[in-house]
Amino acid sequence: MGIMKDALASPDAANGAILDGVVRTIPQAEGLTTMIESLGRELDAVLLFDVDTEELVRRLSGRTTCGQCQRPFFGREPGEPCGCTENNGVGVLTRRRDDEPEAVRKRLEVYAAQTEPVIDWYRRNGARIVAINAIGSLDEVEARALAGLGPSR
Numbered sequence: 001m002g003i004m005k006d007a008l009a010s011p012d013a014a015n016g017a018i019l020d021g022v023v024r025t026i027p028q029a030e031g032l033t034t035m036i037e038s039l040g041r042e043l044d045a046v047l048l049f050d051v052d053t054e055e056l057v058r059r060l061s062g063r064t065t066c067g068q069c070q071r072p073f074f075g076r077e078p079g080e081p082c083g084c085t086e087n088n089g090v091g092v093l094t095r096r097r098d099d100e101p102e103a104v105r106k107r108l109e110v111y112a113a114q115t116e117p118v119i120d121w122y123r124r125n126g127a128r129i130v131a132i133n134a135i136g137s138l139d140e141v142e143a144r145a146l147a148g149l150g151p152s153r
């Protein structure tokens, strides 16, 4: 919360900001609301990216990361060389334990128990929820998100 507060108070966020991957619990939503109000700011919208479970498991378990440059990749296998030039190009792709299919299913259970209720919490508190079908390419989903948010203010 402290890191977000500093970021939102910085000149970079004077015209707005998108918080990615937060909040994950109702107490965090309450804390964020209090913090935003303390800055004299407003929450414009809650973006809800809607993807079914099987697609999420496929996406998350399809992610590998280079041990040297830390870049993420999709559709490349653990053990493949990264091809980066960090540390003499010895970077090898690994899959985070968090991204193994079983771990992903566990994360989704935690999501259903702790994070999904946050959507209703925001709904009850009058937030504008913008639900987006997030199946599709990055460009397609981005276009839907921008269209859902409407013209910038």
Ligand SMILES: [Zn+2]
Residues within 6 Å of the ligand: 066, 067, 068, 069, 070, 071, 082, 083, 084, 085, 086, 091, 092
């Ligand atoms: Zn690399």
